[in-house]
Amino acid sequence: MSWPINEIRADFPILDQRINEERLAYLDNAATMQSPLPVTRAVDAYYATTHSNVHRGVYTLSNQATAAYEGARQKVATFLNAASANDIVFTRSTTESLNLVACGFGDLVVHAGDEIVISVAEHHSNLIPWQQLAARAGATLKYIELKTDGTFDMTSAAAQITSKTKIVAVAQVGNVMGAINPVTALAQMAHQVGAYLVVDGAQAVSHLPVDVQQLDADFYAFSGHKMGAPTGIGVLYGKPALLEQMDPVQYGGEMISQVTRTTATWKAAPLKFEAGTPNISGAIGLGAAIDYLQQYGLANIQTYEHELMASLLPQLLALPGVTVYGPTDPALRGGVVAFNIDGLHPHDAATGLDLLGVEVRAGHHCAQPLMQDLGVSATARASVALYNNQTDIDQLIDGIKQVKEFFLHESRSNE
Ligand code: PMP
Numbered sequence: 440m441s442w443p444i445n446e447i448r449a450d451f452p453i454l455d456q457r458i459n460e461e462r463l464a465y466l467d468n469a470a471t472m473q474s475p476l477p478v479t480r481a482v483d484a485y486y487a488t489t490h491s492n493v494h495r496g497v498y499t500l501s502n503q504a505t506a507a508y509e510g511a512r513q514k515v516a517t518f519l520n521a522a523s524a525n526d527i528v529f530t531r532s533t534t535e536s537l538n539l540v541a542c543g544f545g546d547l548v549v550h551a552g553d554e555i556v557i558s559v560a561e562h563h564s565n566l567i568p569w570q571q572l573a574a575r576a577g578a579t580l581k582y583i584e585l586k587t588d589g590t591f592d593m594t595s596a597a598a599q600i601t602s603k604t605k606i607v608a609v610a611q612v613g614n615v616m617g618a619i620n621p622v623t624a625l626a627q628m629a630h631q632v633g634a635y636l637v638v639d640g641a642q643a644v645s646h647l648p649v650d651v652q653q654l655d656a657d658f659y660a661f662s663g664h665k666m667g668a669p670t671g672i673g674v675l676y677g678k679p680a681l682l683e684q685m686d687p688v689q690y691g692g693e694m695i696s697q698v699t700r701t702t703a704t705w706k707a708a709p710l711k712f713e714a715g716t717p718n719i720s721g722a723i724g725l726g727a728a729i730d731y732l733q734q735y736g737l738a739n740i741q742t743y744e745h746e747l748m749a750s751l752l753p754q755l756l757a758l759p760g761v762t763v764y765g766p767t768d769p770a771l772r773g774g775v776v777a778f779n780i781d782g783l784h785p786h787d788a789a790t791g792l793d794l795l796g797v798e799v800r801a802g803h804h805c806a807q808p809l810m811q812d813l814g815v816s817a818t819a820r821a822s823v824a825l826y827n828n829q830t831d832i833d834q835l836i837d838g839i840k841q842v843k844e845f846f847l848h849e850s851r852s853n854e
Contacts, residue, residue: 616765
């Protein structure tokens with residue numbers, strides 16, 4: 440596929456710098472994606488021309504800030520194909536969005552004896568809120584197991600989702616093994632038993648087209664910083680009837696309708712969930728990030744990243760002494776791949792790669808139950824975005840060979 444890689448990379452000047460005197464190959468996009476110039480410019484322009492508090496003012500600047508903030512909400516709604524901007528709550532992050540659902544909605548619908556179903560591969564932010572909710576309610580947290588290739592075992596899903604299930608919560612794309620999960624099928628299974636489906640979209644939003652209505656997700660959470668927006672802005676989409684039912688978990692200015700000395704009533708969603716002054720510049724940056732990704736098209740981005748993974752995966756798999764976790768078929772994956780080098784701690788591998796300009800993550804990736812299942816304490820992880828190129832992939836593969844040579848004293852001619 441012909442991909443305007445030079446045009447795209449020119450929008451990410453951070454990629455041009457040298458790290459440890461080496462060309463930078465930024466491959467930690469699953470943690471945070473870099474922001475393109477149109478995003479940083481939109482944030483700068485907001486501070487230079489429009490900065491003021493939203494919703495409260497009767498004066499022009501405040502009205503302009505409100506229009507920009509609410510305009511960003513509309514962009515998110517269109518991006519997710521939500522029916523209305525009122526279905527979009529601005530939060531701080533995926534983590535805050537998932538905690539909001541678990542407390543504001545979970546506390547209403549999960550009671551003693553009920554069950555909550557998640558998968559073994561969930562990020563802690565889609566695990567601990569449910570673990571805590573189960574403990575509060577006297578409910579049971581159950582797990583969908585994985586097949587050996589890291590994809591969901593749907594027989595296990597069918598066994599775990601029962602008439603006792605009230606909530607099913609899964610990632611659309613896993614943040615360790617990168618598997619694209621069958622969210623639509625899980626929505627059907629959840630709805631058949633009267634349960635709700637919560638989707639963690641953190642690893643999906645900048646990598647594939649998302650349509651919350653087609654997925655039939657009841658709630659969908661993601662973070663702006665995983666898609667080129669600033670940190671500190673996130674989103675919770677909810678079906679309108681559910682947002683209406685859901686309780687706020689933070690109280691204060693902006694979210695109230697009427698307050699007396701002893702009582703208070705709330706505004707309608709989404710504002711009842713946005714107590715206090717929101718992250719206005721973050722929302723505007725998120726709107727600009729959405730425009731940026733849409734300019735290239737999420738389906739095209741997915742195809743391009745798939746090409747990168749189709750190059751990376753077989754090369755990684757062919758390296759002796761390297762274990763790759765998750766699906767070997769790139770079609771089953773997003774742009775994330777976890778791996779380990781035999782005899783080398785992943786922190787040493789990542790530190791060695793850093794010296795060669797290759798930035799990958801190492802650790803448990805906030806997925807300790809998955810690490811326990813894999814029988815490791817940590818892995819290295821590489822992840823791509825729309826601006827990565829074949830040189831980045833080559834630099835990673837060559838870097839792994841050099842790191843093995845350096846730490847394990849292996850001769851490269853043996854490979
Ligand atoms: N879920 C998944 C699948 C993630 O990859 C991440 C970020 N690593 C999160 C949730 C949490 O995102 P944040 O830290 O932005 O809240």
